Amino acid sequence: MRWLLAFLFGAVFGAAGGVALGFFLFPFVFPPPQATETLQASNDSRLVAKGTFIHANPSDPIHYGSGGVSVYSDTVFLNEDFEVGPGPKYHVYLVPKASIRSSADVEDTMFVDLxxxxxxxxxxxxxxxxxxxxxxxxxxxxxxxxxxxxxxxxDLDFET
Incomplete structure (x- = not known):
């Protein structure tokens, strides 16, 4: 009887662990295709700022980014050269703080989730x-x- 309980216990936790691992690894194994959107700012929109994504923590090989971003009065446009390392549930935020270099810099701010x-x-x-x-x-x-x-x-450099 003990072997049956051990088998059931192992099967349940093994299956749960496999599902959790599958959700984590899915974006790495099956990444979405490269985006090729064109700028869709409205006719009255103007360029407000530009910036470049950086690898904030070079000792972290998983969390990185590069490429340009252009902020218009009604649109944030990630440029053609934009790239980040794959992962689950990434969002684009506008943050009211300069020189963001760690997660703690974002956690206590009133950001705008785009x-x-x-x-x-x-x-x-x-x-x-x-x-x-x-x-x-x-x-x-x-x-x-x-x-x-x-x-x-x-970091954004505002147009004058």
Whole structure:
């Protein structure tokens, strides 16, 4: 009888662990295709700021990013050269803080969530909600909501 309980216990926990591992590894094994969106800013939108995503923690080989970002009055546009390392549930945030270099820099801020990242590479558009004062936001970051981890920040240089 003990062997049956041990077998059932192992089967249940093995299956649960396998499912959890599958959810974690899915974006690495089956990444979405590269995005190729074109800029979809409205006719009255203007370029407000530009930035470049960086590898905030070079000793971390998993959480990295690179490429440009352009912020218009109604759209955040991730440029064609945009790329981040794959992972689960990444989001694009506007953050009211400059020089973001760690997860702690983001956790206690009132960021604006622009939506879930649609691809790990390529150009993408994210609509800025009406009423957002862009002068208050000095950074665009890619954030992993699943693990509350900073993936890649971009400091914004405002156009004059």
């Amino acid at each position: 939506g879930q990242l649609r691809a790990f590479q390529g150009s993408q558009n994210y609509t800025i909600p009406a009423g957002v004062d862009l002068s208050l936001y000095q950074s665009v970051v890619i954030w992993c909501e699943h693990f509350s981890v900073l993936i890649s920040p971009a």
